[in-house]
Amino acid sequence: MYLLLSQLSLMDLMHVSTTIPKMATNSLSDQKSISFVGCATQHFLYLTLGGAECLLLAFMSYDRYVAICHPLRYAVLMNRKVTLMMAATSWLGASLNFLIYTASLMHFPFCGPRQIHHFYCEFPAVVKLVCGDIPVYEAAVYVSTLLLLLLPILLVSASYVCILHSVIQMRAAGSKRNAFATCSSHLAVVSLWFGAGILSYMRPRSQRPPLHDTVGSVFYSIVTPTLNPLIYTLRNKDVAKALRRVLGRDLITQRSQVQLS
Numbered sequence: 001m002y003l004l005l006s007q008l009s010l011m012d013l014m015h016v017s018t019t020i021p022k023m024a025t026n027s028l029s030d031q032k033s034i035s036f037v038g039c040a041t042q043h044f045l046y047l048t049l050g051g052a053e054c055l056l057l058a059f060m061s062y063d064r065y066v067a068i069c070h071p072l073r074y075a076v077l078m079n080r081k082v083t084l085m086m087a088a089t090s091w092l093g094a095s096l097n098f099l100i101y102t103a104s105l106m107h108f109p110f111c112g113p114r115q116i117h118h119f120y121c122e123f124p125a126v127v128k129l130v131c132g133d134i135p136v137y138e139a140a141v142y143v144s145t146l147l148l149l150l151l152p153i154l155l156v157s158a159s160y161v162c163i164l165h166s167v168i169q170m171r172a173a174g175s176k177r178n179a180f181a182t183c184s185s186h187l188a189v190v191s192l193w194f195g196a197g198i199l200s201y202m203r204p205r206s207q208r209p210p211l212h213d214t215v216g217s218v219f220y221s222i223v224t225p226t227l228n229p230l231i232y233t234l235r236n237k238d239v240a241k242a243l244r245r246v247l248g249r250d251l252i253t254q255r256s257q258v259q260l261s
Contacts, residue, residue, distance in 0.1 A: 001179045003083045004060050005232060011056065012225035018042055019120040019221050039121040044102040047123065048220060050197065051094030051148050057190050058152035059086040061159040063185055064198065068179050069166045097148070101141055108134060149197055156190055185232050191229065196220035
């Protein structure tokens with residue numbers, strides 16, 4: 001579990017680092033631009049990291065299924081070799097898939113002044129600049145994205161159906177609470193990530209207003225990767241205790257300041 005969590009943290013860190021530094025640089029400078037190679041690199045990285053996270057979240061749901069439904073066989077079914085294969089499959093599968101689509105997209109001719117109406121080189125914003133008719137390419141990307149979203153969602157759903165069935169059969173209330181606590185963080189992250197991805201990429205281009213694209217991309221490229229570590233770490237008792245201690249200390253400090261003033 002911790003190896004998979006470390007990969008999720010790395011993906012979230014890289015996802016935020018792919019977009020925010022360049023966005024901050026453009027916001028603070030008069031020249032709001034990005035090179036062609038830089039745009040292609042950014043486009044490839046954020047798609048790869050997003051796709052890898054979809055696959056990794058699906059594998060993590062299987063990890064939760066084994067931990068709850070087959071606890072005595074967990075060390076055998078989820079040994080280090082299996083978890084390393086899961087992590088490698090997430091990275092390689094997503095990178096190979098989106099390397100092809102990024103290379104194909106960057107070979108199309110682009111129209112006009114090449115102004116991207118977005119704060120980074122997101123796929124929908126870049127596709128709008130392409131000259132000519134590209135329905136075949138868009139259809140291929142749509143099908144690929146559909147599979148990359150729906151297959152993990154199906155695996156997650158199947159895992160949690162089995163988990164729910166096992167939890168219902170548990171007699172002890174404490175065991176049920178522990179099982180739900182084990183899955184709560186993963187369910188929250190899955191809901192945020194796949195919900196934002198479906199709203200952003202599963203609609204036709206004609207039904208995606210620019211404002212909706214921007215809000216959706218901010219959510220899944222900045223908000224969700226930032227919230228994921230917080231969602232997982234707050235389940236740790238030591239982290240939660242430290243947070244309560246800090247908040248309590250700040251509250252006491254504020255009260256003393258109010259009394260002194």
